[in-house]
Structures are given as structure tokens and as C-alpha cells.
Amino acid sequence: MNSSSAIAVHKLSFEYPGVKALSEVSFSIEPASVTALVGPNGAGKSTLLRCIAGLDRPLLGSIELAGVDVLEQPRLAHRRLGYLADFYGLYDALSVRRALSYMAAAHDVAERDIAGTVERTAKRLEIDELLERRCGELSRGQRQRVALGQALVHAPPVLLLDEPAAGLDPEARHALARLFTRLHDEGMTLLVSSHILAELDEYSSHMLVLRGGQLIEHRALAGGAAEPVRRLRLGFVSPVPDLTAVIAGMNGVRMLENAGQNALLELTGNDRVQAEVLRMLVERGLPVTRFSEERENLHASYLRTVGTHGAAP
Amino acid sequence: MNPELRRNLWLELSAHRLLATPALIGLVSMLILVNSDGRGYAALATVAGFACLVLLTAWGSKMAADGIGDEARNRTWDAQRLTSIGPWQMTWGKLAGATAFAWYGGGLCLLVFIAAGVGQLPMPVLRLAGLIVAGSVLCHAVAFTGSLMAAQRNPGTRSSNALVWMFVLLSVASSARRWLAVDQGTVAWWGASYATVNFVLVSAVAFAAWAVFGAYRSMCSALHVPTTPWALVVFLCFVTVYLAGFTSLSNGSAAGLVAIMGVGVSLAACYGLLFMEQTGAMTLRRLQMRLNRRQWTRALQELPGWPVALLLALLFAIGTRLASIRDGGTWAIADAAFVFWLFAVRDAALMHCFAFARQPRRVVATTVLYLALLYGLLPWLLKAFGAHALADLLLPFSVEYTGPKPAAAAVQAVVAVSIAAWRWRRL
Numbered sequence: 004m005n006s007s008s009a010i011a012v013h014k015l016s017f018e019y020p021g022v023k024a025l026s027e028v029s030f031s032i033e034p035a036s037v038t039a040l041v042g043p044n045g046a047g048k049s050t051l052l053r054c055i056a057g058l059d060r061p062l063l064g065s066i067e068l069a070g071v072d073v074l075e076q077p078r079l080a081h082r083r084l085g086y087l088a089d090f091y092g093l094y095d096a097l098s099v100r101r102a103l104s105y106m107a108a109a110h111d112v113a114e115r116d117i118a119g120t121v122e123r124t125a126k127r128l129e130i131d132e133l134l135e136r137r138c139g140e141l142s143r144g145q146r147q148r149v150a151l152g153q154a155l156v157h158a159p160p161v162l163l164l165d166e167p168a169a170g171l172d173p174e175a176r177h178a179l180a181r182l183f184t185r186l187h188d189e190g191m192t193l194l195v196s197s198h199i200l201a202e203l204d205e206y207s208s209h210m211l212v213l214r215g216g217q218l219i220e221h222r223a224l225a226g227g228a229a230e231p232v233r234r235l236r237l238g239f240v241s242p243v244p245d246l247t248a249v250i251a252g253m254n255g256v257r258m259l260e261n262a263g264q265n266a267l268l269e270l271t272g273n274d275r276v277q278a279e280v281l282r283m284l285v286e287r288g289l290p291v292t293r294f295s296e297e298r299e300n301l302h303a304s305y306l307r308t309v310g311t312h313g314a315a316p
Numbered sequence: 317m318n319p320e321l322r323r324n325l326w327l328e329l330s331a332h333r334l335l336a337t338p339a340l341i342g343l344v345s346m347l348i349l350v351n352s353d354g355r356g357y358a359a360l361a362t363v364a365g366f367a368c369l370v371l372l373t374a375w376g377s378k379m380a381a382d383g384i385g386d387e388a389r390n391r392t393w394d395a396q397r398l399t400s401i402g403p404w405q406m407t408w409g410k411l412a413g414a415t416a417f418a419w420y421g422g423g424l425c426l427l428v429f430i431a432a433g434v435g436q437l438p439m440p441v442l443r444l445a446g447l448i449v450a451g452s453v454l455c456h457a458v459a460f461t462g463s464l465m466a467a468q469r470n471p472g473t474r475s476s477n478a479l480v481w482m483f484v485l486l487s488v489a490s491s492a493r494r495w496l497a498v499d500q501g502t503v504a505w506w507g508a509s510y511a512t513v514n515f516v517l518v519s520a521v522a523f524a525a526w527a528v529f530g531a532y533r534s535m536c537s538a539l540h541v542p543t544t545p546w547a548l549v550v551f552l553c554f555v556t557v558y559l560a561g562f563t564s565l566s567n568g569s570a571a572g573l574v575a576i577m578g579v580g581v582s583l584a585a586c587y588g589l590l591f592m593e594q595t596g597a598m599t600l601r602r603l604q605m606r607l608n609r610r611q612w613t614r615a616l617q618e619l620p621g622w623p624v625a626l627l628l629a630l631l632f633a634i635g636t637r638l639a640s641i642r643d644g645g646t647w648a649i650a651d652a653a654f655v656f657w658l659f660a661v662r663d664a665a666l667m668h669c670f671a672f673a674r675q676p677r678r679v680v681a682t683t684v685l686y687l688a689l690l691y692g693l694l695p696w697l698l699k700a701f702g703a704h705a706l707a708d709l710l711l712p713f714s715v716e717y718t719g720p721k722p723a724a725a726a727v728q729a730v731v732a733v734s735i736a737a738w739r740w741r742r743l
Contacts, residue, residue, distance in 0.1 A: 018601060022674075056398060057397075057398070057540060058394055060540055060602065062601060062602055062605055074540075075542070077539065077541065078400050078401075078539065078541065081398050081399060081400050084398070086398050088394055088395075090391055091391055091395065092390040092391030092392040092395070093392070094327070094390075095390075097327070105322070106399070108319035108322070109396070109400065109401050111400045114317075153395065
């Protein structure tokens with residue numbers, strides 16, 4: 004298990020009577036990444052999140068969260084974790100300020116720091132004007148933000164989110180996506196489960212695909228910050244007959260599609276390698292009109308992965 | 317300050333409640349004093365004592381149970397389990413916090429009881445007040461633990477609170493009865509004589525402490541903080557020795573009495589835990605995995621309470637037999653201990669036959685139904701057809717525990733265990 008991982012899961016198995024919800028799932032998630040946890044209904048996404056959070060005990064396997072063994076020291080692990088469940092509750096009779104203060108104190112935030120922490124969290128989630136209102140009086144979107152505030156109030160390095168945008172209107176979803184991007188930029192590690200792939204696409208750097216309780220794929224998304232593999236879309240004035248041969252002669256480049264005036268390449272390397280490829284194409288006299296990095300959207304990536312691995316077991 | 321306690325105080329002790337409660341109690345007290353036809357303070361103390369029992373003991377127990385039940389129903393329990401609050405902090409924060417208003421109102425009534433009762437009632441008022449406090453802590457902790465176990469077993473349901481409520485009502489009724497008679501007489505315990513009020517008070521304090529500790533251990537389980545079952549063994553031994561102290565020593569040795577009492581206590585605990593705690597296929601599957609990997613400590617941490625109680629009952633049954641041999645083999649009850657143990661094995665296996673379904677539903681209710689058939693309807697029918705000997709083999713109670721009785725019990729246990737094992741393999 005990699006101790007520098009934000010989340011490290013090793014051979015995790017979980018069963019309901021007669022059903023293997025998770026079957027020897029292993030992966031590790033690097034710090035400061037946003038991982039989209041995707042898969043069909045019943046794939047085991049929520050079970051996986053609940054096991055990582057220490058809410059459900061797995062049958063077998065181990066889970067480390069920011070270096071802490073979740074099964075051995077669940078209370079310590081919880082200091083390093085924020086979790087927003089798909090179905091969550093709030094203390095309707097408490098004001099938002101008190102709800103956040105309670106969660107801050109419950110996560111060992113020092114007494115003298117609680118008021119400031121609550122103000123900062125409220126501002127970050129744009130709920131500072133709601134602080135004196137009771138949770139029971141809030142709209143669904145506002146409640147979602149308060150619940151997220153409760154999960155974030157102790158500034159955990161890891162945040163788990165199970166269907167965070169379910170039931171939110173488009174505006175609230177967009178605001179949530181902006182917030183996740185901001186959290187990612189601040190160095191937080193996010194593991195987000197959602198059915199709405201377009202929404203995950205806005206901020207995910209990695210994709211983890213579960214199907215029938217098994218890990219199908221875990222990889223960086225093309226174009227993601229940490230990804231050394233990128234996809235390049237090329238355009239030409241006219242079809243290039245020997246394009247395949249030209250590309251085959253280049254190191255670290257692979258042809259994915261060749262449609263005459265258009266081509267899609269897969270390049271392994273950094274910006275310097277990309278610039279070198281462009282230079283070689285121009286030097287060989289190819290009539291290049293387009294040379295741009297193409298980010299595969301999550302939907303396409305997911306479908307490609309599922310297509311590769313066939314039907315669900 | 318304990319964050320869980322503070323949150324509960326925010327919810328339970330509003331300014332309105334803080335002001336209105338003493339005002340109401342004051343007005344009712346004045347009304348009683350004015351209309352008591354000369355009995356004055358004695359009447360006030362009596363009413364205040366009963367009000368304290370109702371408010372502190374009964375209402376407080378409901379609040380303690382709701383402290384967990386409401387969290388589970390309102391989906392805030394998972395968020396609480398995800399905090400860094402430790403099991404002990406969570407336990408006392410909830411126990412004291414959820415019952416804060418009951419303690420406030422009940423405490424005021426208790427003050428009135430003491431102030432009006434000392435010198436006016438023909439009973440030791442201060443010790444009775446202590447008994448009410450200890451009894452209330454005991455009831456709160458038991459109701460809390462029952463609710464916690466129910467929340468773990470059936471998240472989001474209210475039905476299992478019926479058992480908790482039954483206990484609370486019985487406790488209150490028992491407390492009220494004792495409250496009236498506690499000043500009279502003595503209690504004989506392990507050959508010594510104690511004033512009833514003192515004995516009951518010390519017993520209540522001891523069991524209240526055990527109940528709070530039990531609530532803490534249940535909270536450890538709910539928060540997935542690993543523990544081994546030593547506390548259950550120590551508690552069952554404590555109850556065994558405590559109850560054995562009330563029995564007569566003339567029928568056998570003290571060790572024999574403790575052993576036979578241990579069988580009864582352990583089997584009662586086994587049945588209670590079987591129906592209350594989280595058990596079933598997944599719990600036993602985790603246990604099996606730990607055993608297969610020779611992870612002995614982890615296996616002990618995964619072990620439910622009922623097999624521990626069942627094993628302890630077997631050890632006590634062996635102790636009973638050894639004591640019987642030492643006393644000349646005159647104890648029929650030594651044979652009975654094994655028969656009762658075998659019936660408990662049968663019943664535990666029967667329950668797991670239902671628990672090992674692919675989608676187990678209403679396991680406890682189904683088990684209770686089948687136990688009612690086995691212990692009631694079937695023997696009754698057999699007796700109606702004149703098959704008295706056969707009916708007797710289906711029941712653990714008998715006048716004769718030798719001959720076919722133990723063999724019949726063993727056959728029933730083996731059949732039930734075999735069916736459960738078959739169901740387990742098919743999972």
C-alpha cells in the first residue's frame with residue numbers, strides 16, 4: 004500500500020447476504036486529485052464510499068486514509084475526512100451557525116477557533132447570510148450547502164461525495180462544480196460518485212470505474228493535469244496519404260484515428276514532446292491546419308471503458 | 317465542553333423551558349399545600365416523589381432512547397458516527413444531553429421531595445432520593461443501549477423500541493412499589509442481613525454503573541471501535557454472583573449454586589442478545605474470515621455477544637455437574653443445565669436458519685413465531701392426542717432430566733445446527 008496516497012484501498016471485499024457488493028477492489032488515489040467514481044446502479048459505489056468512510060465494515064481488505072488505517076483507527080481517520088452521503092440529514096431545529104459549530108467541535112477544532120472556522124466555511128460555501136436561520140427553513144440547495152459545510156468545516160484533506168448534485172437545479176449544480184474546482188485548486192483530494200457524467204467532467208482529473216463490485220478501470224483522464232498521455236486532434240488542408248507511416252516513425256506517438264483530413268493521435272509526454280511532434284510534422288511538409296489537445300469527455304471515456312470490458316458480470 | 321452534550325443542551329433547554337418548568341412546579345406545589353387538609357408537606361413530598369419518577373425515570377428513559385432513534389430516523393446518525401467524538405464522550409454526551417430536560421424538571425421535583433419530605437415522611441428520604449437518581453440513570457442507560465442496538469439492527473424503525481418501553485414501564489412500576497415498601501425489613505444476601513433501603517440503593521448504583529458501561533460498549537460497536545467481549549463475561553459473572561447471593565445455601569455448595577445461577581443468567585443473556593444485537597450471515601462471515609486467517613484478536617472483536625454467553629453457559633453447566641459430583645451426585649438440576657443449554661443451541665440455530673436467507677426479513681419475528689410453535693402449540697397438540705411423553709421431549713422443563721430427555725434435546729440441537737449449516741453453505 005502506498006503510504007503517500009490520499010486514499011489507499013487494498014483487496015477490499017464487501018458482501019450483503021448472497022451478493023458480492025465489492026470484490027477484492029484495490030486502488031490508490033493520489034493527493035490533490037479529483038476522482039470521478041462511476042458505474043451503473045448497484046456497481047458498489049456507495050458501499051465503497053461508506054467503507055472508505057468507516058461507516059460499513061468490509062468483509063476483507065484494508066483501507067488507509069491519509070496514512071491512517073480506517074478499520075483500526077476509525078475516529079482518527081474521521082479527522083482527515085469529510086463525507087457527504089447521498090441521503091443526509093440536518094438538525095432542523097438548530098441554526099446553521101450552531102450546526103456548523105457543532106460539527107467543528109465534534110471534529111476537534113479548538114474552542115477558540117470555532118467561531119472563525121464557521122465564518123470562513125460559511126463564506127466559502129456562500130451561506131454566510133443563512134447563519135442565523137434554522138436548518139429546517141432552508142431550501143434543498145441551501146441544505147446541500149450546509150451539509151457540505153458540515154463535511155468541510157474541519158478542513159479535511161480528503162472529501163468523499165456520494166451523488167452531491169442529486170435533486171439540485173442547474174444553477175446550484177454549476178455553483179457546486181465551481182466549489183469543487185476551488186477545493187481541488189486548494190489541494191484537497193475529492194472522490195465523487197455521480198450518475199451525471201457531464202457534471203463530473205467539469206472538475207475530474209481521474210476516473211474510477213466500478214461494475215458488479217469489481218474495479219474495471221482507474222486512470223487519469225486524458226488532458227487531466229496529472230496525465231502524461233494526451234490526445235491531439237490534427238487537421239490538414241488535404242488528405243495526407245502517408246500519414247500513418249509518418250506517425251509510426253515518431254517516438255511516443257500512436258495513431259488512434261485517421262480520417263484523411265483529420266486525425267487523432269495519442270501522445271505520451273509533456274509539452275516539450277508535444278512541441279517536438281508539431282515541429283516534425285511541419286518539417287516534413289505536412290499541410291497542418293489544426294494541432295490541438297483534445298480532452299476526452301468523461302462520458303466518452305466511460306463508454307469506451309465499459310465497451311472494452313464488455314457487459315456487466 | 318463535550319460537543320454532543322452542548323448540542324443536546326441547545327435543543328433541550330430553551331429559555332422558555334428553563335423559566336416555565338420551575339414556575340409550573342411552584343404553582344402545583346402551592347396548590348397541593350393549600351388543598352392538603354393539614355397533611356401539607358407530606359402530601360407535597362409524595363406527589364413530588366411520584367412526579368420525579370414519571371418525569372425523570374420514565375420520560376427521561378424515552379428521551380434517552382430517542383437520543384439515538386431520532387438520529388437514525390433523521391439521517392444524522394451517520395454524520396455523527398463520522399465525527400472524531402470518541403465512544404465515551406458520545407455516550408455520556410448523549411445520555412446526559414438527551415435527558416437534560418428530564419433531569420432539569422425531575423431534579424426540581426426531587427428537590428421539592430427532599431425539602432418537603434425530610435422529617436415529614438416515615439421513610440429515609442435522602443436515600444430514597446439517591447435510589448431514584450440511580451434507578452433513573454439505570455433506566456436511561458438501558459433504554460439508550462436498547463435503542464442503539466435496535467438502530468444498528470434495523471436502521472430507521474420504531475418497532476424495536478417496544479421492548480425498551482416495556483423495560484422502562486416495568487422499572488418504574490417496580491421502583492414505585494419499592495419506594496413505598498423499601499424502608500421496611502431486611503434483605504438476606506450471601507448469609508448476611510442488610511437494611512432493604514441500603515441494599516437496594518447500593519444495588520441500583522452498581523447496576524447503573526454497569527448499565528452506563530454497557531451503553532459505552534454498545535457505542536464502541538456502533539462507532540466501529542474494536543473491543544473484545546471480556547466485559548460481557550465479567551458482567552454475567554457479576555450478575556451470577558449477585559443473584560446467587562439470594563438463594564439458600566442449604567441445597568448444595570456455594571460453588572454449585574453460583575454455577576447453576578450462571579447457567580440461568582448466561583442463557584437469559586444469550587436469548588436477549590440473540591434478539592437484540594446485530595448478528596446474521598455477514599457478522600458470522602466476517603468472523604469466519606478472521607478465523608480462517610488465524611487473526612484471533614480480530615476474530616474476538618468480530619464475535620457477537622450471544623455465542624459468548626452460550627459458551628459461558630456451557631462452562632457453568634460443566635461447573636454445575638462437577639459440583640454435583642462433589643456433593644454426591646444428588647443434583648437433578650445438573651442434568652437440567654445441559655438440557656437447557658441444548659435447547660438454547662437449538663433456538664440459536666433456528667434463528668440463524670432464517671438469518672441465513674439471501675434477503676433476510678423479519679428474522680426475529682419469524683423466530684419468535686416458530687419458538688411459540690415449538691414451545692406452545694406443538695406440545696399442546698401432542699398432549700391433546702395423548703402423546704404426553706413425546707410432548708415432554710419438546711420442552712426443556714421436566715421432572716426427570718435423565719433417560720431420553722437429554723438425547724432428545726441433543727437430537728433437536730443437532731438437526732437445527734445442521735439445517736443452519738446447510739443454509740449457510742447455500743448463501
